[in-house]
Amino acid sequence: METEQIKIFDQARNEMGVASREEVHKKGYWHEVFHCWFLSHNDLLLQVRSEQKKENPSLLDITAAGHLLADETVADGVREVKEELGVDVPFEELVPLGIIEYCSIQGTYIDNEIANVFLYKCHVEIKDFHLQKEEVAGIVKVYFNDFRQLWDESKDVIRVTGYEIKADGSKHSIDQLVGRDQFVPHPAGYYQTIIEKIDEQIK
Template identity: 55%
Template sequence: MLRIYDEQKNDIGVATRSEVHRKGYWHEAFHCWLTSYEQDTVYLYLQLRSKRKKDYPNLLDITAAGHLVAHETVEDGIREIKEEIGIDVSFDELIKLGVLYYCVIQEDFIDKELANVFLHKTNKTLDDFILQLEEVSGIVKVKVNDFADLWYGVKEKINMKGFEINEHGERITINEFVSRERFVPHQISFYKEVIQKIQEHI
């Protein structure tokens, strides 16, 4: 059950996740973007969503994110980082980037999120991630500046490096160039706002 809000962002009760996405209620989510600093370059980690996911399978997305269920606070959202990518982080280690509104409408799916967005600067490497395979099948990193160039239209493709766990449990190295089409279709304005806020803190 998720807490739901009207168009003026007033609390109007609770609803199931399927009802929320069918009727297009606003609901709260927790987003955390992880960055690392390596050899004078800032990298951004991205998750590769599992092929088994109902929503946006096999697309690149926020490092760790998820819905806040009805009884949870924003602080409780920290669990998503441990659950999805196996990294232990305390809430006071996060940098708050704000609450961003975004809406994605597809044929039978309306996603209107009040996204509580955070940044975490980590010293972890790709080897430190332990994935929740039903949710996340891989982790990659891209240069923050390249990520910005992609969403601001400077570059059509950017390089990502990382790994994916295949259906046999084997770790497969990823080193390829990707375009916007490989990402979850959040609004371009959402990506730009996140990039701007991340760059203010790196």
């Protein structure tokens, strides 16, 4: 995975060439990613990252997301949904939420992302997902208004429910209170922007 070839850009979004995924995060090159948030009725679906992940293991994150490879278009990014969640979602059914640029630095890991962000209004039962165990350990849902209040800091904890697949293949229910520290540390502005854009789609 670290040798995957990814297009790199300068801060003005001018294409500079191609680099390996490892080099992209070592040198902090800007690169394109695909983010897809699932909204089911009034619930936002979140993935629990696999404990095997090198970055941010076991934390809550975007429903499905990943890097766009050098030879891929934004539309090709929908493969991430199939790979991580095991469900087929036509790209045409996704609602574009725009492009969000942000920087996240954790030690020597520099993540300068040009995120192509989409919303999928779904009626998929989370029990029907087939998770890619190397990437995703579980799926939870959270009431969207609670998620909003977590990131505007009017609440410090919110309830999530769902399930997690353990290393031995057993499925365990999740019903717990979580705080902001249990989410992947995208900049707070990213979460706030996502909330605003989803809000526009459900009003």
